[in-house]
Amino acid sequence: MLVSPELKITVARQCELLSVERSGLYYKPVPKVDDTVMMNRIYDIWYKSPCFGYRRVTKVLRREGMRVNRKKVKRLMDLMGLKAIFPGPKTLLKGEHHKIYDYALRHLKCNTQ
Template sequence: MVRQCQLLGVSRSSLYYQPIAPSGEEMTLLKLMDQQYLRTPFYGSRRMKAYLQTQGYTVNRKRVQRLMRQLGLQAIYPKPKLSESHPEHQIYPYLLRGVDIVSVNQVWSTDITYLPVFRGHFYLVAIMDWFSRKVLSWRVSNTMDVYFCLAALEEALNKYPIPEIFNSDQGSQFTAHAFTDCLKQARVNISMDGRGRCHDNIFIERLWRSVKWELIYLKAFEDGQHLSQEVKNWFHWYNRQRPHQLLG
């Protein structure tokens, strides 16, 4: 066994390691933090620790920081170097400042959010039309790689007319060559939010609030398959039946 591990370049401790599911308390903390962040995205680890303590949980700041990293939460306030870009990925300018959105397929946007389940978590990517607010495609994944984002993009490009502008944040999934090359081949203008400017992509941020408050926080999901089916049903209802006040 030692020789086999040497040949494969892995340690024996890694070979025998058995992953442990997060405890019930930790899943509750993750859910509470995710809910509170939707209400107060300016909360950092200090305020989030204070909030959890008011809910009866004895936590220290180090644990809160770890859980916030796991959720991908970062307090919104002006600061230098909010996010580091991949050195080999090009960052594109924001093209939507002052632009009137007057028709479907004029602007599409995308983003990724975190979804908790009973024993673990998943990530959801969605592509939305800014004018109609329709969710054009989506994917659920247990990893934050570029491929599930690319699959959602390819589906949207195959099902709908090509948009004029495609907007995203500067996340490594959306700056990856595979993702931007797909847009370039379709001759779509690429737009990216400024660092730390969550309101540049406000419509899809509002979508995440709806998904979580109207679906995720109301049900207990057993696994990724159950989650995907419920997300599919919700998006079908969202696109076809849910009223949008702004659109009449």
């Protein structure tokens, strides 16, 4: 109740008189959680195994008993600038024992009808 109960005014009427929404009357804000402990633990896991991405870091945290979502771990890793180290594609590397052949059909003209 916004005013004393002796007045016998409904909650909807009280909110209307005070220009307050009823949903805002019952709203209790959720306090922000401090993520520094989780961020420190994520950094420790990543430092020991830099090839771990956010999914494997999430699995390690869950094994340790933390209730954590993979999206939160990804957001925190992005915030800290941590990325998994993994080998990239090796499609453009020339090997010592591979000969480079000329494209034999380069000068051929095809007439399609």
